[in-house]
Amino acid sequence: MQALKIAATGMSAQQMRVDVTANNISNMSTTGYNARRADFADLHYQQLRSPGAIVAGTGEVLPAGVQIGLGVRPAAVAMEIKQGSMRPTGGELDIAIQGNGYFEIEMPDGTSAYTRDGAFKLTGDGQIVTSEGYPLMPDITVPEEAREVVINADGTVFARFADQVQGQQIGTITLAGFINEKGLEAIGDNLFVETEASGNPVIGEPGLNGRGTLRQGFLEESSVDVVAEITELIEAQRGYELNARVMTAADEMLSATTRIR
Template sequence: MRALQIAATGMSAQQTRVEVISNNLANMSTTGYNARRAEFADLFYQQQTRPGTLSSSDGTMIPAGVQLGLGVRPAAVSVQLSQGTLSRTGGDLDLAIDGYGYLEVTMPSGVSGYTRDGGLKRSADGEIVTSDGYTVVPGITIPTDASSVAINNDGEVYAYFTNQVQPQLLGQLTLAGFTNEKGLQAIGSNLFIETEASGPPQVSTPGADGLGTVRQGYLEESSVDAVREITELIKAQRGYEMNAKVITAADEMLGATVQIR
């Protein structure tokens, strides 16, 4: 009986949906996190009678036919691209991207990573790095005797010194954009890497070429809507239970068939 296999694919799909929801809820306090959504597609169909074929009895055309579906499969887990609320922190190296774009960082392997987590730090050498110690491109070093740091909306980094009136320009932060943001590969630690699906990065200064600006002293909160996720969780639970009932019903029907003498 195909119903058993079909319902099993439905239960597996709802389980995948719950796993995505649980990851969203686990990251509802993660800086710069965008919620994910599980997407599904129906499986192949068995064409017992194709639409448009001629009836063998009287030669008329069959308008609909008999097409039996074989269940559901996961199609994608896509990122819901929406900016989270900008929360004021007051930190000199806390940056929020107001709009489109990613900060570029250099990982230990030499590969470029991209992130919207602007909770930056200063390394032992004074270099601006991420919380994991990855250098933020283009590699700006803050002098040890700098009394404070200012970063304007265009990404220019200035250092102030106690014995100088005018600040010193240390460098220019850049942002990277992608033709298909959803094609980026998430690797954890709030980092993404480019893929063939995302296309190459288009790097420019903040505020140029459609990129957003940077806001010093702010961090972007997670875009997860807890109420929506709980609603989706209830729907997934109900869907799982209904598919389980189909399996129970199909099993009882098979049992009745076996008992026929």
């Protein structure tokens, strides 16, 4: 009897579904976080009679076969690409992306990572960095005597000084786009790295070639829909319970079989 093993794969799948949902709910306040969804696929089938087979003796073609499924397996846990709402903060280094794109960040080993978390800070040298201290790329340094930083929608960054009417451009913030954002690999700290599935980053000016624009003084909130997550959690719990009942029923049937004399 395969029912015990099949039900076990179903319970494992629903447990993963709960784990993914729990991670979404725990990140409901994480800046720029996109909810994840677990996708599943059925396992191989035990072919007792293949569809289209020729019946021995009659030569008839079977219109349908006998295929016994062997359960379910995880296929992917992918991001749901969805724009989060804009939360006004008033911070001059708080930058939200309205539309597609990622900020490029330089990691300690010199490689690039990507994020939609625009809660930037300044170092003691005036360099713009993430909350973890990773520099924004291309590198932008705010002069110590600057009294205000202005960031336009197209990424140009200006510093205003006390003795000047016009701001002085000190750099440009670019955005990276990917042909398959769901192929990015999350590494924590709101950061992603490129993979073969995501494709190479296409970096350029905000507002061009499908890239979003920047909004200074805003942060993008998590795109997690709490009501949808609670619904997902209830469905996963019910699915787990049903698979557990299948295991109980299969166990009782096996028990009855062993009692036959």
